[in-house]
Amino acid sequence: MKVTIAYIEEPPFGWTEANGTATGADIELADAVLRAIGITWIEHRLTTFSELLPGVEAGRWDMNVPLFVTPERSNMVAFSVPVWGIGDGFLVRSGNPKALDSYLSLSKHPDARIGIIAGQVQHDSARAAGVSEDRITVFEQQADAIAAVLSGVIDAYASTALGNRIVAKQIGNSMLEAVEHEPETSDERPMLPFGAFSFNKRNSDLLDAVNVQLGSYLGSPDHRARMARYGLTQKEIDPALTASR
Known part of the structure; x- marks a missing residue:
């Protein structure tokens, strides 16, 4: 079969x-x-x-x-x-120059740009936090989003916290940093x-x-x-x- x-x-x-x-x-x-x-x-x-x-x-x-x-x-x-x-996280340039640690922090930064993969739930999460569409870049492939972070075209790539940790380790922590978002909580338990x-x-x-x-x-x-x-x-x-x- x-x-x-x-x-x-x-x-x-x-x-x-x-x-x-x-x-x-x-x-x-x-x-x-x-x-x-x-x-x-x-x-x-x-x-x-x-x-x-x-x-x-x-x-x-x-x-x-x-x-x-x-x-x-x-x-x-x-x-x-x-x-x-698995919760969300950002992949940013090493040192996190714009101190981005959540969708809300990115929405409040005047010129921070975010990258997401087409169709993934991170797009909705970013919009719900107030990130305008003109600051969201949509990619078809993860490799293109990572390249955009490295080149400075975007400031953060939103994906799973786990996936970002692995990518940062593979590429090198001197170039990229994984930032894990704090999960929402209900009755004192993470969701x-x-x-x-x-x-x-x-x-x-x-x-x-x-x-x-x-x-x-x-x-x-x-x-x-x-x-x-x-x-x-x-x-x-x-x-x-x-x-x-």
Whole structure:
């Protein structure tokens, strides 16, 4: 049985090795779960973020790597149980010259510019904080947004705090710095956005099988060990476990 899963270039969640092989935390999690439910042929399809939801909705592939769950997205696709909970952050030039540590701080800075990837939830978060559209630059690929930070075209790239930490480490902390946003709180507990695999709504058999396996696998020693290799710790894993129970 074959399953095709779409992914994007966004370390540490997914990326393409020099030999063309797809790898990353989300890719490895998907492969482990799919093989456990009996899938013997897994095809990885590289795409752009803006094509993930339309692609799986149209049946061009079977599932997507995890992305943040929102009510609007749930109208298009069916989501699995959550697999991680990760807050937002900025990637800025080293030293954070404009002292940007939240969407609100950026909105209050008179000339600060932000970059986001087309279709990602960070766009809505920036607008909700009062960042005007003329100060938001939309990119199709993460690499282009990072290059824009390095060149000074934008002052901050908004993405997951975890992803930004990995990128800053890879490129060099002397050039880039990852700034984690403080999560919103409810009843003194942090509220993190959750990520989940997504499927065509007519593909309930695959969704149900994946959910059953995720229920027994998430939080296991093997799962935690695999994710640790990509920088995901209990900080990102445990909130998803609580949300799915």
